[in-house]
Amino acid sequence: MSGLDLLRRIRESDPGIPVIMLTAYGSIEGAVEAVKLGAFDYVKKPVDLEELKLLADRARENRLLRQELSYYRSRATRDVGFAGLVGASPAIRAVLERARQIAALDETPPVLITGETGTGKGLLARAIHASGLRAMKPFIEINCTALPATLMEAELFGYERGAFTDAKESKPGLVEAAEGGFLFLDEIGDVDVSVQGKLLRAIEERAVRRVGSVRERKIDLRIMAATNRDLEREVREERFRKDLYFRLAVIVLDVPPLRERGDDVLLLTEQLLKAFNAKYGKVVREISAPTRELLRSYPWPGNIRELSHVIERAVLWSRGSTLDVEHLSLTSPGSPPPPGPPSLPVPSHAGVGAADHGPTPGLPPQGIDLAQWEKSILEQALREAGGNQTKAAERLGISRDTLRYRLKKFGLRVG
Ligand SMILES: Nc1ncnc2c1ncn2[C@@H]1O[C@H](COP(=O)(O)OP(=O)(O)OP(=O)(O)O)[C@@H](O)[C@H]1O
Numbered sequence: 001m002s003g004l005d006l007l008r009r010i011r012e013s014d015p016g017i018p019v020i021m022l023t024a025y026g027s028i029e030g031a032v033e034a035v036k037l038g039a040f041d042y043v044k045k046p047v048d049l050e051e052l053k054l055l056a057d058r059a060r061e062n063r064l065l066r067q068e069l070s071y072y073r074s075r076a077t078r079d080v081g082f083a084g085l086v087g088a089s090p091a092i093r094a095v096l097e098r099a100r101q102i103a104a105l106d107e108t109p110p111v112l113i114t115g116e117t118g119t120g121k122g123l124l125a126r127a128i129h130a131s132g133l134r135a136m137k138p139f140i141e142i143n144c145t146a147l148p149a150t151l152m153e154a155e156l157f158g159y160e161r162g163a164f165t166d167a168k169e170s171k172p173g174l175v176e177a178a179e180g181g182f183l184f185l186d187e188i189g190d191v192d193v194s195v196q197g198k199l200l201r202a203i204e205e206r207a208v209r210r211v212g213s214v215r216e217r218k219i220d221l222r223i224m225a226a227t228n229r230d231l232e233r234e235v236r237e238e239r240f241r242k243d244l245y246f247r248l249a250v251i252v253l254d255v256p257p258l259r260e261r262g263d264d265v266l267l268l269t270e271q272l273l274k275a276f277n278a279k280y281g282k283v284v285r286e287i288s289a290p291t292r293e294l295l296r297s298y299p300w301p302g303n304i305r306e307l308s309h310v311i312e313r314a315v316l317w318s319r320g321s322t323l324d325v326e327h328l329s330l331t332s333p334g335s336p337p338p339p340g341p342p343s344l345p346v347p348s349h350a351g352v353g354a355a356d357h358g359p360t361p362g363l364p365p366q367g368i369d370l371a372q373w374e375k376s377i378l379e380q381a382l383r384e385a386g387g388n389q390t391k392a393a394e395r396l397g398i399s400r401d402t403l404r405y406r407l408k409k410f411g412l413r414v415g
């Protein structure tokens with residue numbers, strides 16, 4: 001076939017493949033036609049190999065960029081608004097209802113999103129942005145845990161050239177970058193006290209000053225913050241500024257833990273099954289009755305993130321179409337504790353002995369001490385991971401930072 005015919009065929013089978021045409025006698029019409037049909041470029045024969053190589057590199061780069069762009073586009077539209085938030089329980093609906101109200105307003109005081117790790121605080125913040133009037137404006141997220149105080153200040157407020165040794169050029173901060181949209185301060189409880197004061201000023205005065213600058217810049221943005229810490233306690237213990245806390249806590253959305261959302265765990269499981277079936281080419285569609293019971297009664301200390309990891313692993317190892325208890329590698333809180341200390345029920349590595357007597361749903365009659373329970377899980381996870389925090393965190397479906405934070409909270413060894 002002719003070169004142009006071949007080009008058409010390639011475009012039909014995979015429009016992503018970049019095509020460079022080599023034209024024999026430099027017919028301009030042919031070249032124009034080829035570019036119209038989607039050729040990346042054309043070169044005239046005889047071909048200079050160096051030139052061709054450069055062109056091929058450019059084509060490849062161009063393709064990678066396109067792929068990246070379409071990834072971000074699909075990511076941006078994937079969890080548009082509240083549609084991506086699964087949940088029908090009264091507990092979550094109450095929160096979503098208030099979040100929708102907030103999203104509908106253009107101007108509100110800062111919004112503080114609280115809740116345990118993995119409950120969906122980040123997702124909720126993005127939903128508020130995506131379904132509000134400022135959806136087309138930026139949503140700038142900053143993880144406050146990741147940065148030491150001096151860097152944090154420079155990141156947030158920007159700096160002028162020469163403000164410090166490395167400041168070769170001036171740079172706007174994230175607060176300026178979020179102009180017109182949202183600034184989302186994730187893990188606000190980890191912000192250093194010295195930065196807290198400046199943050200408060202920025203919120204109150206709606207203005208920022210770059211490090212090393214005398215000029216105030218007016219800003220128009222909405223602020224959301226999230227934390228899984230008990231900020232009131234942090235305030236009492238003087239680790240968090242009271243005035244900033246009060247400024248942030250005018251509107252609080254407290255995202256309930258998964259164990260308080262009733263059958264939502266089943267809805268979420270169904271959705272996760274679909275996603276992981278597609279990802280791994282599996283066909284797990286049924287959830288056995290004992291599995292439902294176990295999903296409902298397990299306390300999910302890592303919440304939806306933990307659920308997601310558990311289901312992913314189950315789908316990955318699945319062979320049939322039914323999700324069974326042994327796929328989950330969980331133990332219901334009511335089942336007998338593993339040998340040795342702690343004496344409290346903790347998830348066992350091997351999974352529940354469901355084959356013999358089925359999981360025992362619900363709490364033991366004497367009840368459990370949740371904090372004690374969590375502590376013993378942390379200890380167990382660490383032990384089983386041979387003291388490796390990253391591995392232990394992975395097994396618990398939480399981040400390493402969260403693990404460390406929790407270890408500290410319980411006075412356990414933080415390496
Ligand atoms: N209601 C929900 N429906 C569907 N997926 C959810 C829901 N809530 C949370 N998720 C998913 O669970 C995971 C954890 O959510 P997210 O990261 O928002 O939690 P988080 O509260 O910010 O956790 P952390 O405190 O550890 O930062 C994400 O993959 C998120 O997409």
Ligand SMILES: [Mg+2]
Binds near residue numbers: 226
């Ligand atoms: Mg988060």
